[in-house]
Amino acid sequence: MALVKVYSGxxxxxxxxxxxxxxxxINPVVKNNVQSATLAGFGTFGQxxxxxxxxxxxxxxxxxxxxxxK
Structure with missing residues (x-):
């Protein structure tokens, strides 16, 4: 299962x-860095x-x- 990043925001x-x-x-996999950073006690920037x-x-x-x- 090779995953490719196609969008961020x-x-x-x-x-x-x-x-x-x-x-x-198409069933995308969501990687939510905001939630991960919040749980770890860090802030996030950008997308x-x-x-x-x-x-x-x-x-x-x-x-x-x-x-x-478009």
Whole structure:
């Protein structure tokens, strides 16, 4: 299971992108650095939530994201 990062941003930015991928049958993995940092007692800066997909779905996911964010 090789995962590829396809998007990162704030929770507000990531949520609809995740929905677009799910509607297309792609199940992204969410890495929430904000939550991890808060639990560890650290602050966060910038874009802390990342979406990963299986390597074989990365090109399709990137195309969907590009079309959505235009």
């Amino acid at each position: 704030s929770e507000i930015e990531v949520t609809p992108v995740k929905a677009v991928l799910e509607e297309a049958g 802390a939530i990342e979406l990963y997909v299986e390597a074989y779905e990365a090109d399709k996911a990137k195309t969907l994201i590009t079309n959505y964010t």
